[in-house]
Amino acid sequence: xxxxxxxxxxxxxxxxxxxxxxxxxxxxxxxxxxxxxxxxxxxxxxxxxxxxxxxxxxxxxxxxxxxxxxxxxxxxxxxxxxxxxxxxxxxxxxxxxxxxxxxxxxxxxxxxxxxxxxxxxxxxxxxxxxxxxxxxxxxxxxxxxxxxxxxxxxxxxxxxxxxxxxxxxxxxxxxxxxxxxxxxxxxxxxxxxxxxxxxxxxxxxxxxxxxxxxxxxxxxxxxxxxxxxxxxxxxxxxxxxxxxxxxxxxxxxxxxxxxxxxxxxxxx
DNA sequence: GTACCTTTGAAGCAG
DNA sequence: CTGCTTCAAAGGTAC
Numbered sequence: 462x463x464x465x466x467x468x469x470x471x472x473x474x475x476x477x478x479x480x481x482x483x484x485x486x487x488x489x490x491x492x493x494x495x496x497x498x499x500x501x502x503x504x505x506x507x508x509x510x511x512x513x514x515x516x517x518x519x520x521x522x523x524x525x526x527x528x529x530x531x532x533x534x535x536x537x538x539x540x541x542x543x544x545x546x547x548x549x550x551x552x553x554x555x556x557x558x559x560x561x562x563x564x565x566x567x568x569x570x571x572x573x574x575x576x577x578x579x580x581x582x583x584x585x586x587x588x589x590x591x592x593x594x595x596x597x598x599x600x601x602x603x604x605x606x607x608x609x610x611x612x613x614x615x616x617x618x619x620x621x622x623x624x625x626x627x628x629x630x631x632x633x634x635x636x637x638x639x640x641x642x643x644x645x646x647x648x649x650x651x652x653x654x655x656x657x658x659x660x661x662x663x664x665x666x667x668x669x670x671x672x673x674x675x676x677x678x679x680x681x682x683x684x685x686x687x688x689x690x691x692x693x694x695x696x697x698x699x700x701x702x703x704x705x706x707x708x709x710x711x712x713x714x715x716x717x718x719x720x721x722x723x724x725x726x727x728x729x
Numbered sequence: 730g731t732a733c734c735t736t737t738g739a740a741g742c743a744g
Numbered sequence: 745c746t747g748c749t750t751c752a753a754a755g756g757t758a759c
Contacts, residue, residue, distance in 0.1 A: 617752045622737035626753065642754040643735040650736040668738080684740050688750060692732070 583613045614690065615682050618675040621664035622653055 619627070626649050633645050633652075653661070675682070 617739080617750095619752060620738040623752060626736075630754070640754095641734085641756050643733085643756080645754080646734085646736040648736095653737070665738095672739080684751070685742085687752085688741075691751070693750085 583615055614687060615679050617684055617687065618671040619668060621661065621668040622650075624667050624671070625649065625653055625656075625661075625664045 626646065629649055629652065630645060633648055634640060637645070637648065639645055639648075
């Protein structure tokens with residue numbers, strides 16, 4: 462069933478091929494620089510802004526100066542970031558995510574500001590609304606465990622591909638009339654590989670700024686904090702068989718191919 | 730009700 | 745240092 466959906470997704474992909482590659486696997490590209498170590502040629506914020514405002518059937522470019530958001534805690538590096546996100550990114554509601562963090566903008570006291578809206582990366586561990594604790598029914602140990610479990614979870618910052626997915630998902634859904642995320646993500650994965658280095662660099666740069674902002678907001682936070690919070694089934698289920706090629710990523714890993722550029726035969 | 734699927738990248742961890 | 749694992753998002757599916 463699942464594979465059928467995936468196959469249908471690929472069929473659709475043939476009708477909506479990426480900019481280059483035309484339904485085939487992407488052309489090999491030179492490896493990209495590490496996001497944490499920007500190389501020459503990384504677009505500045507201005508081109509980034511152009512990217513998010515140009516390729517889509519969106520209204521005329523927004524006058525950023527009229528949409529500036531108070532940013533009392535900004536650093537020099539993040540200033541342009543806020544200009545970008547409060548302006549053009551505002552046209553992409555699904556991408557704003559935590560760019561407009563209330564605490565950074567000192568929402569309380571700012572008229573009309575959604576100060577009461579918690580940070581999207583902070584969610585109750587249960588995913589549900591927090592309930593008052595009933596002291597009469599729980600032991601201290603239970604109380605401690607419960608409190609721990611209900612501590613708001615700070616999510617990981619999104620990486621470049623995740624940011625790309627957030628922006629492009631709606632477009633793919635509209636084009637392919639698909640809703641199943643697994644199939645959509647396969648398409649997005651191929652389109653990601655079909656992007657030029659310059660186009661990908663925009664998202665790497667955005668992701669780098671996301672991590673930077675995340676570090677400023679949560680200095681002591683570690684990705685390890687969220688380890689084990691997702692209940693997972695036995696690990697055997699995740700190990701692919703020798704006959705199943707698995708995902709391109711797994712396949713590349715198994716055959717020792719370049720993660721950035723190479724496509725293994727079974728996954729084409 | 731919730732894990733799984735599916736993708737890439739970042740980060741953590743074990744050897 | 746290398747390689748493996750986990751988790752970020754998303755929403756339909758399966759249990």
